[in-house]
Amino acid sequence: MSEPLRFLDAEGGCARELPDFARDRETLVALYAAMVRTRSFDAKAIALQRTGRLGTYASSLGQEAISVGVASAMQDRDVFLPSFREHGGQLWRGVSMEELFLYWGGDERGNDFAGPTQDFPVCIPVASQFPHAAGVALAMQQKGENAGAVAIGGDGATSKGDFYEALNVVGAWGLPAVFVISNNAWAISVPRSEQTHAKTLADKAIAAGLPGEQVDGNDVIAVREATGRALERCRAGDGGTLIECLSYRLGDHTTADDASRYRDETEVSPHWQEEPLIRLRNHLVAAHDWGKADEEGLLRSSGEAVEAAAENYLATEPDPARAMFDHLYAAIPEDLAALAEEAGDD
Numbered sequence: 001m002s003e004p005l006r007f008l009d010a011e012g013g014c015a016r017e018l019p020d021f022a023r024d025r026e027t028l029v030a031l032y033a034a035m036v037r038t039r040s041f042d043a044k045a046i047a048l049q050r051t052g053r054l055g056t057y058a059s060s061l062g063q064e065a066i067s068v069g070v071a072s073a074m075q076d077r078d079v080f081l082p083s084f085r086e087h088g089g090q091l092w093r094g095v096s097m098e099e100l101f102l103y104w105g106g107d108e109r110g111n112d113f114a115g116p117t118q119d120f121p122v123c124i125p126v127a128s129q130f131p132h133a134a135g136v137a138l139a140m141q142q143k144g145e146n147a148g149a150v151a152i153g154g155d156g157a158t159s160k161g162d163f164y165e166a167l168n169v170v171g172a173w174g175l176p177a178v179f180v181i182s183n184n185a186w187a188i189s190v191p192r193s194e195q196t197h198a199k200t201l202a203d204k205a206i207a208a209g210l211p212g213e214q215v216d217g218n219d220v221i222a223v224r225e226a227t228g229r230a231l232e233r234c235r236a237g238d239g240g241t242l243i244e245c246l247s248y249r250l251g252d253h254t255t256a257d258d259a260s261r262y263r264d265e266t267e268v269s270p271h272w273q274e275e276p277l278i279r280l281r282n283h284l285v286a287a288h289d290w291g292k293a294d295e296e297g298l299l300r301s302s303g304e305a306v307e308a309a310a311e312n313y314l315a316t317e318p319d320p321a322r323a324m325f326d327h328l329y330a331a332i333p334e335d336l337a338a339l340a341e342e343a344g345d346d
Contacts, residue, residue: 004246005226006216010274012282022221025288031072031220032280033298035064038088039277040302041097044310045104049255053314055106058084062218062250065276066182067152068092069223069245073231074150079136080119081129081151084254085182089152093119097309098316107319108327127153127160130179134166137175137240148234150227152180156187158204159195167242171208176234178227179242182217184249189262205242217245218276250275320344 006015007022021027042061048054060067067082067089074080080093087100094115103110103122111121120136123129133151140147157163158181170177181201185192198204205212211233215222223245230241248271252259259268284290321343325332332340 004214004216005222006219007221007225008216008219008279008283010218010279012279012284012286014283018221019225021224025284028221028280028284028288029290029294031068031224032277032284033302034068034072034088034092035220035277035280036298037091037302037305038064038068040299040306041087041091041100041309044306045101046255048101048310049104054101054104056254056256057104058254059251060085060087062271062275063182063184063247064088065220065223065280066180066217066245066247069220070150070152070180070227072220073224073227075147075231076116077118077145077147078231079133079140079147079149080116081133081136081149082120082122083126083129083153083157083182084122084124085154086122086152090119090122095119097306098312101309101313102316105313107316108323109319127157127162129153130157130163130166131169133177133179134169134175137170137177137234138173140176141173146235148176148178148231150178150180150231152182154187155181155183155185155192155195155201156190157181158201159187164204167204167208167210170240171205171210174237174239176237177240178230178234179240180227181242181244182247183244184247186249186253186259186263188253188257189259191263200244202242202244208242210240210242212242212244214244214246217247218274218279220276220280247276248274 007018009015038060042059045054045057046059049057063085067086071089071092082090095113099110099113120132129151133149136149183201187195200214202212202214213226215226217223226243230243233241250271322340325340
């Protein structure tokens with residue numbers, strides 16, 4: 001396999017000729033703003049969890065370019081099936097920060113998106129979103145819809161049978177699905193080197209008869225370009241694609257994890273020089289006159305939006321206990337009727 005697709009190097013310089021969309025200042029600013037907003041949301045979510053006001057949370061620190069790049073290439077009629085680290089993509093697609101806070105706070109109303117109602121909720125069981133995506137893509141194919149199902153999972157997901165079975169179905173049936181692997185080098189405490197002997201995770205597409213592509217997952221331009229081409233294949237009836245995005249998990253696996261127990265800081269430190277926000281900001285400064293006032297204004301507006309969303313989340317009255325029954329059953333089963341009655345309305 002050739003070198004990973006890359007348009008911006010770690011310093012923000014052009015590694016190759018940019019695609020047309022990446023020459024537009026407004027488009028690049030929107031991508032950068034989405035990543036900044038994602039990181040601001042991330043920081044607040046961790047602070048809320050550490051103070052007992054949010055449940056266990058999975059940070060996307062250092063991986064913002066993957067979900068934002070993927071989502072920015074999608075159209076409204078496509079369906080997004082995220083893992084638990086795709087906050088940036090969900091926000092781009094129209095999920096609100098309040099809804100995400102509610103979800104991570106244990107309130108299922110956070111999954112009732114006001115925005116992309118066709119998109120799937122956050123998937124916690126590793127790799128199970130890929131068979132879901134194959135099913136969505138099959139429905140699209142049977143209905144003749146001009147759309148694609150896009151699922152994202154981590155490198156650890158490629159070690160699960162769910163992933164292989166779904167990938168095989170997509171290839172065998174020519175389904176319009178894009179499988180994106182967010183390769184952050186760690187499946188909790190297991191490094192990528194101990195998960196597989198495959199030269200690249202993108203190579204796993206070969207057995208399914210699908211094209212596989214490896215991209216620099218810290219380059220939002222590369223992620224968007226590769227995803228856009230994969231979705232064009234879907235719309236043309238040419239089937240699915242596997243995309244491996246190379247990145248690095250800068251933080252813990254979740255707030256329930258302590259990564260210092262299994263990896264040394266000397267390994268982590270160099271990756272801070274490759275992270276996606278610095279890369280795109282440097283490019284905006286050099287190529288599009290992005291200045292101090294622009295940066296400060298964006299940071300201020302992002303921070304204010306996150307704080308407002310957090311305040312709204314914290315002020316939301318919790319669902320009554322009976323909701324666990326009302327939202328699960330159309331009609332309460334007889335053997336649960338007494339429990340539902342006991343739960344009452346408060």
